[in-house]
Amino acid sequence: MLPISTERAQLEPGWHWANRFATLGPDFFTELAPQAVPQPYWVATSGATASLLGLGAQALASNAWLHALAGHGNLEGARPLASVYSGHQFGVWAGQLGDGRALLLGELAPPPGHSASGLEIQLKGSGLTPYSRMGDGRAVLRSSIREFLCSEAMHALGVPTTRALSVIGSDLPVYREEPETAAVVARVAPSFIRFGHFEHFSFSNQLDLLRQLADHVIDHHYAECRDSTRFASNPFAALLHAVTVRTARMVAQWQAVGFCHGVMNTDNMSILGLTIDYGPFQFLDAFDPGHICNHSDHSGRYAFNRQPQVAYWNLFCLGQALLPLIGDQDLAMAALEPYKSSYADAFAGQMRAKLGLADLTLESDSALIEDLLQLLARNRVDYTIFWRRLSHLAGGGDPATVRDLFGDRPGFDTWLLRYSELLRLIPQGMAADLMLKTNPKFVLRNHLAENAIAAAKQKDFSLVRTLLTLLESPFDEHPGMDAYADFPPAWAAGIAISCSS
Ligand code: AMP
Ligand code: MG
Numbered sequence: 411m412l413p414i415s416t417e418r419a420q421l422e423p424g425w426h427w428a429n430r431f432a433t434l435g436p437d438f439f440t441e442l443a444p445q446a447v448p449q450p451y452w453v454a455t456s457g458a459t460a461s462l463l464g465l466g467a468q469a470l471a472s473n474a475w476l477h478a479l480a481g482h483g484n485l486e487g488a489r490p491l492a493s494v495y496s497g498h499q500f501g502v503w504a505g506q507l508g509d510g511r512a513l514l515l516g517e518l519a520p521p522p523g524h525s526a527s528g529l530e531i532q533l534k535g536s537g538l539t540p541y542s543r544m545g546d547g548r549a550v551l552r553s554s555i556r557e558f559l560c561s562e563a564m565h566a567l568g569v570p571t572t573r574a575l576s577v578i579g580s581d582l583p584v585y586r587e588e589p590e591t592a593a594v595v596a597r598v599a600p601s602f603i604r605f606g607h608f609e610h611f612s613f614s615n616q617l618d619l620l621r622q623l624a625d626h627v628i629d630h631h632y633a634e635c636r637d638s639t640r641f642a643s644n645p646f647a648a649l650l651h652a653v654t655v656r657t658a659r660m661v662a663q664w665q666a667v668g669f670c671h672g673v674m675n676t677d678n679m680s681i682l683g684l685t686i687d688y689g690p691f692q693f694l695d696a697f698d699p700g701h702i703c704n705h706s707d708h709s710g711r712y713a714f715n716r717q718p719q720v721a722y723w724n725l726f727c728l729g730q731a732l733l734p735l736i737g738d739q740d741l742a743m744a745a746l747e748p749y750k751s752s753y754a755d756a757f758a759g760q761m762r763a764k765l766g767l768a769d770l771t772l773e774s775d776s777a778l779i780e781d782l783l784q785l786l787a788r789n790r791v792d793y794t795i796f797w798r799r800l801s802h803l804a805g806g807g808d809p810a811t812v813r814d815l816f817g818d819r820p821g822f823d824t825w826l827l828r829y830s831e832l833l834r835l836i837p838q839g840m841a842a843d844l845m846l847k848t849n850p851k852f853v854l855r856n857h858l859a860e861n862a863i864a865a866a867k868q869k870d871f872s873l874v875r876t877l878l879t880l881l882e883s884p885f886d887e888h889p890g891m892d893a894y895a896d897f898p899p900a901w902a903a904g905i906a907i908s909c910s911s
Contacts (some may be wrong), residue, residue, distance in 0.1 A: 417473065417474040417484065418474060418484050418485070418486050419469070419472070419474040419475045419477070419478035419484055419485050420469070420474065421464065421465075421487075421518070422464035422465065422466070423521070424464075424520065424521025424522075424524070425463070425464040425518055425519065425520055425521060426487060426518075426519055426521075427485075427487035427488050427489065427516045427517065427518060427519070428516070428517045428518070428519035428528050429488075429489045429516040429517050430517055430528065430626075430630055431491070431493070431514060431517065431530065431601070431603075431626075432489045432491060432516070433626075434622060434623065434626055435622075437616070437619050438493055438494065438607075438619070438623070439491040439492060439493040439494060439509075439514075440491060440492050440494075440539065440540045440541075441489065441490065441491045442490060442491070442492060442513070442539060442540075443483045443490055444481030444482075444483060444490055444513050444515075444533055444536035444537055445481060445536060445537025445538065445547065446477070446480050446481035446482045446483070446536070446537075447480050447481060447535070447536075447548075447578070447579075447580035447582050447592045447593070447594055448580055448581075448582055449580060449581060450476055450477065450480035450578045450579065450580050450594070451476075451578065451579050451580070452470075452476060452576065452577075452578060452579075452871075453551070453554075453555065453558075453576075453577040453578060453579045453593065453866060453871050453874060454555070454558060454559075454576065454577050454871060454874045454875055454878055455470040455575065455576045455577075456558075456562050456573070456574055456575055456576070456878065457470065458562070458565075458573075458882065459562070459573045459574060459575045459598050460575060462526065462529055462573065462598065463518050463529060463531070463575070463598065464518070464520060464526075470575075470576065476578065479533065479575070479576050479578055479594065479596045480578045480580070480594055481513075481533055481536040481537065481594060485515060485516075487516070488515045488516040488531075489515075489516050490513050490514065490515050490516070491513065491514050492508060492509035492510075492512065492513055492514070492539035492540065492541055493508060493509050493514065493602070493603075493607065494506065494508040494509075494541060494607075494610060495507055495508055495509075495604055495606035495607040495609070495610045495677055496606050496609045496610035496613065496614075496677070497604070497605070497606035497609060497610075497675050497676040497677025497678075498606075498609070498675060498676040498677075498724070498727055499675040499676075499677070500675065500707070500709075500711055501711060501723075503613075504675075504677075506541070506610065507541065507543075507606060507677050508539070508540070508541025509532075509539055509541055510539060510541045510542040510543060510545050510547065511534060511535055511536070511537070511538075511539070511542060511545060511546075511547040511548060511549060512532050512533065512534045512535075512536070512539075512602075513532065513533045513536045513537075513539065514530055514531075514532050514602065515530075515531045515532065515533060516530065516531065517529065517530045517531075518530075518531060527600065528600070529598050529599065529600055530598065530599055530600065530601060530602060531575065531596055531597075531598055532596070532597050532598075532599075532602055533594050533595070533596055534549050534554070534557070534594065534595045534596075534597060535547075535548050535549030535554060535592060535593055535594040535595060536594055546584065546585075548582070548584045548592045549584075549592065549593055549594065549595065549911060550584050550586060550590040550591065550592065550593065550911060551577075551579055551590060551591050551592070551593040551863070551866060551867065552590060552863045552867075552911070553688075553689065553911030554577045554579075554593035554594070554595045555577055555593070555859065555862060555863050555866055555874055556688060556691070556854075556859050556863070557574065557595050557597070557688040557689075558574040558576075558577040558595055558874075558878075559574075559854050559859060559862070559874065559877055559878060559881060560688045560691060560854050561573055561574035561597065561688065562574055562878060562881060562882060563853065563854045563881035563882075563884065564669070564685055566881060566882050566883060566884050567663075567667055567850060567853075567884060568663070569660065569663045569664065569667065569669070569685060570656070570659075570660050570663070570682075570683055570684045570685060571684050571685040571686070572597050572598065572599040572602070572680070572684050572685070572686050573597065573598040573599065574595055574596070574597050574598070575596040575597065575598050576594075576595070576596045577593055577594070577595050577874075578593060578594045578596075579591065579592075579593045579866070580592045580593065580594075586910045586911075587910060591867075599680070599682070599684055599686070600631060600682060601627070601630070601631055601680075601681065601682055602680070602686070603623075603627060603680070603681045603682075604676070604677050604678065604679055604680060604681060604686070605676040605677070605679040605681065605724055605725075605727060605728045605731070606675075606676050606677035606679070607623060607681070608620065608623060608624070608681070608728060608731040608732060609676060609727060609728070609731045611623055611731075612730070612731035612732070612733075612734060613731065617734050617735075620731070620732075620734065620735060621735055624646055624649060624732065624735055627649065627681055628645055628646075628649055631681070631682060632648075632649050632652050632653075634648075634652070635648035635649045635652055641741055641744060641745055642738075642741060644736055644737070644738075644741055646732050646735040646736045647732075647736045647738075647741045647742060647744070647745045648745070649732070650725075650728065650729055650732050650736065650742060650745040650746065651745040651746075651748065653681060653683060653725065653728065654725050654745060654746055654748060654749050654752065655748060655749075655752045656682065656683025657679070657683050657721050657724075657725055657749075658718075658721070658748075658749050658752035658753040658756060659683070659752060659753075659756040660683045660684070660685060660721075661717055661718050661721045661753065662718075662753050662756035662757040662759075662760055663756070663760060664685070664717060665714075665717065665718065665757055665760075666757060666760035666761060666764060667693070667850070667853070668693055668694035668697070668714075668793040668794065668853070669685075669691065669692075669693055669694075670691060670692045670693075670694065670701060670702075670703040670712075670713075670714045670717070671685070671691050671712065671717065672689055672690035672691045672692065672703045672704035672707065672712055672907070673687065673689050673690065673704060673707075673712060673909060674712050674717065674720045674721065674724060676724045676727050676728070679721075679724050679728075689704070689907075689909060689911055690703055690704040690705065690706070690707075690907040690908055690909060690911075691703060691907075692856055692907065693793075693794065693853040693854055693855055693856075694714065694793045694794075695792055695793070695855060695856075695897075695898045695902060695903075696790040696791065696792055696793070697783070697786040697787055697790065697791055697792070697793040697796070698714070698787065698790065699713075699714055699715040699783070699787050700713050700714065700715055701713060701714045702714075703907065704907065704908065704909065705906040705907055705908040706908045706909040706910075718753055718757075721749075721753075722746075722749050722750075725746055725749060726746060729742045729743075729745065729746050730742075758775065758776060758779070760848075761775075761779045762775060762779075763844060763845075763848045764797055764845065764848050764849055765778070765779070765800075765829065765832075765841075765845070766801070766804050766833065766836065766840070766841025766842060766844045766845040766848075767832055767833075767836065767841065768844055769836075775832075778825075778828055778829060778832070781825060781828075782825060782829075785816070785818070785821055785822060785825055788818065788821075789815070789816045789817050789818055789821075789822075791815045791816060792815065792897055792898075794849075794850065794851075794853050794855075794895075795815065795895075795897065796812065796815055797845075797849035798849050798850070798851050798895070799811045799812045799815070800812055800845065800849070801842055801845035801846045801848075801849045802842070802846075804833060804841045804842040804845055805839065805841075805842030805843075805845075805846070806842075809826065812826075813826075846885060847885050848885075849885075850884035850885055851884060851885065851886070851887065851888070851895045852880040852881055852884040852888070852891075852894055852895055853881075853884065854877065854881055855898055855902070856898070856902055856905045856907065857898045857899055857901070857902035857905065858877060858894060859877075860902075860905055861873060862874045862876075862877050876891075876894075877894070880894055
């Protein structure tokens with residue numbers, strides 16, 4: 411057992427805590443120290459995320475950083491705080507929520523002249539806050555491993571997301587449906603501000619604070635909105651528009667890669683258009699447009715094919731929250747209006763790249779894509795495996811490997827004929843190259859995460875680390891690792907992931 415380190419966790423030379431969120435003042439948060447988990451141990455770390463913070467491998471092997479990221483507070487210059495926000499949960503106004511088990515350590519900024527920008531580090535599972543309501547302020551190992559791996563996987567897939575620096579485990583018992591153990595994830599993003607932060611100040615009629623928050627977000631994250639001449643030179647309408655476009659593109663990427671978020675409440679929507687708050691998410695196995703990945707989502711509000719619509723609903727809530735600042739309903743609607751076309755353009759672009767047809771903008775593309783999705787759905791074809799095999803087919807592989815995935819083989823043959831005609835217009839090899847960089851071999855399927863979690867509960871973290879390696883470069887072949895790219899086992903269909911985490 412390691413002694414608690416009293417040693418300060420060191421930053422690299424020139425790196426310092428900037429803590430811009432804290433400058434908003436105490437109406438926006440409560441400052442408090444994290445409540446560390448006892449006797450912490452490393453479960454996994456991301457070297458890639460560490461390097462964004464100027465931290466080298468030695469930091470993530472050190473006792474001092476282990477204790478810092480477990481919540482022991484040995485970070486000089488950090489200003490830990492829990493922020494307050496509200497939100498709509500499952501379509502219903504839930505009132506005040508807030509960081510109930512998350513704590514912003516602060517924002518780490520690089521030395522002057524460095525090309526990187528400041529990034530916030532947030533601990534999740536670091537104890538009670540004034541916003542914990544009925545919760546215990548803790549996160550369990552199971553969901554912490556899922557969040558850690560999925561954050562890094564999504565980044566490697568090119569999907570905007572919060573990042574993850576570490577998962578730290580502890581034997582501290584935490585009670586959910588059954589006794590589990592605690593963990594702390596350190597996650598990283600330019601900002602953790604959510605739609606719900608705006609809803610909080612708007613719907614409680616604290617309009618000066620609402621304006622302060624909007625100005626903060628524009629100044630630090632959407633500087634181009636300040637002097638935009640669009641939307642009657644209204645910077646708040648420009649902000650709503652910019653968030654609308656980013657959110658549309660993010661969701662288009664979810665749909666293209668087969669990612670189901672599971673809890674798209676407005677408090678789980680990032681103002682930066684990042685995927686945030688990984689809970690009962692799932693990468694589709696068999697393609698089922700109506701798939702519901704969240705066991706607690708009885709009505710299917712957040713089913714896979716509803717995500718684009720729900721994102722718009724959430725943006726509408728953000729628009730309502732910003733209305734007192736925008737001052738004109740027509741202007742707010744005009745800022746939201748491009749959602750549909752931004753989404754459709756981004757989705758079509760993603761799907762064209764998946765088909766290796768990126769440079770073509772043929773009218774027939776959309777029918778080809780629509781017909782394919784219907785064929786995949788009717789035949790319940792494994793989504794990730796289909797695209798990877800199609801990529802190899804485009805590079806001259808055997809069509810039977812793809813054809814065999816379909817019950818309706820004549821239906822697939824008809825589609826393949828249309829697709830092959832388009833492929834012929836593209837220089838040999840180009841399509842396959844693009845497809846192999848667009849269609850991942852490895853995604854974080856539920857059963858892979860479950861296996862890694864089962865081993866981790868026995869203190870064997872090797873599978874978590876193996877998965878991280880594969881998911882960090884999901885487009886590479888990784889010879890010898892094909893088992894991780896295979897069909898899910900039959901028991902995967904019985905995995906039930908709920909909001910409980
Ligand atoms: P989530 O469903 O994880 O997005 O959480 C919704 C709200 O509940 C947020 O305000 C969380 O901070 C809070 N929350 C979730 N789990 C806990 C917990 N174990 N302890 C305290 N607050 C929690
Ligand atoms: Mg949340």
